[in-house]
Each structure stands twice: as C-alpha cells, then as structure tokens.
Amino acid sequence: KKHDRGWGVRGMRYPATEKLEIIRTVEGSHLPTKMTLDMLGIPRTTFYRWYDRYVEGGLDALADRAPRPKSVWNRIP
Template identity: 65%
Template sequence: MRYPAEEKLEIIRLVEDSHLSARRTLAKLGIPRTTFYRWYDRCLQSGEAGLQDQSPKPKHVWNRVPDDVKRKVVKLALQETELSPRELAVTFTDQERYFVSESTVYRVLKAHDLITSPAFIVIQAASE
C-alpha cells in the first residue's frame, strides 16, 4: 500500500512521540520496520520533500545500448552498405572501442529498416 507524504510524516511523528518502542508502535500500525526507517532516513536527509512517491522505474538499464551508440551503428551501416551485421559489429568494435554484438547490430538495423531480404538464387534443374 502506498502512503501519501503527509501520512508518512504523521507516522514518523507518531513513532517519535510514542511512549512505546519504535518496534511495538510500528507493529501496532502495521508498518514494516524497514519501510519506516527508509522513510525516516529520507525525511532526515530531504525533509518532507523526501517522502514524496518516487518513480519505481530505474533511471538507467544496465544492458541497454545508449541511443548515441545506436546512431553511430546506423551511420556506419549507411557508410559501409556492403557489410553484414556480423562484419559491422566487428568493424564498429574495432573503430569505436565499444563492443556491440552481431544481434544488437541486426536489431538496430532492423528497427531502421536497413535489413534487406537475402538474395536467393533459384537454381532450376537442367533437362538432359
């Protein structure tokens, strides 16, 4: 359950002013101690503003390729049109000193409609 900042502040004040221990007061309120102390630390550091809800989304995903790297891959692909995704990945890694896998290059190029269908050579049976 999410509590508004005002309720969090009120709970902090209740625990501080209670004649019971923090543990017992929190048990009566049904608030986990870890949650309370996280609120308390944020309140001490940032005041009431620190108690506002924070976005649960991470600011940075550790395995996402940055947009500037994607743009460089596309730029290289447009310059070196004859290279396959594998060759582009190797060339990009050598030139930029930033590793990108073949599959990453393929996905980036596919997203920009730069992957063409393979040229199939149809061989017909010869009549002898």
C-alpha cells in the same frame, strides 16, 4: 484505529503527509519503536527507509518516486 485510516494494508502506498504523520507518531510514542510500528502495521524496514529520507531531505524526500521504466526485451533500437 490503524485500519480506519487505511494504515497497515499490505502493498499500500502512502502519501508524503501520512508518512510524516507516521514518523511523528512513532517519535512521540512512549512505547518502543518496534511495538509502535507493530501496532500501526508498518514494517520496520519501511519506517526506517522513510525516516532516513525524511532526515536527509525533509517532507519533499518522502514523496513517492516514479518507478523505473521497465526495459522491454524486444524493443528495436
């Protein structure tokens, strides 16, 4: 089922709504967190990073952040 939704694909970026759905799935599961995350294909470090952000700032904190601009080694000041 996780692959039907596209979950568990390596390097995939999730929208905030799907991150929240994953958090709620893990919270509502009767299985241990590790087992639930293994079934979903989500690394524990990723989940707990999302969970910490969600606890601190709610749904808005789960939104993707823009990557840092890459410095160009030969840019003229």
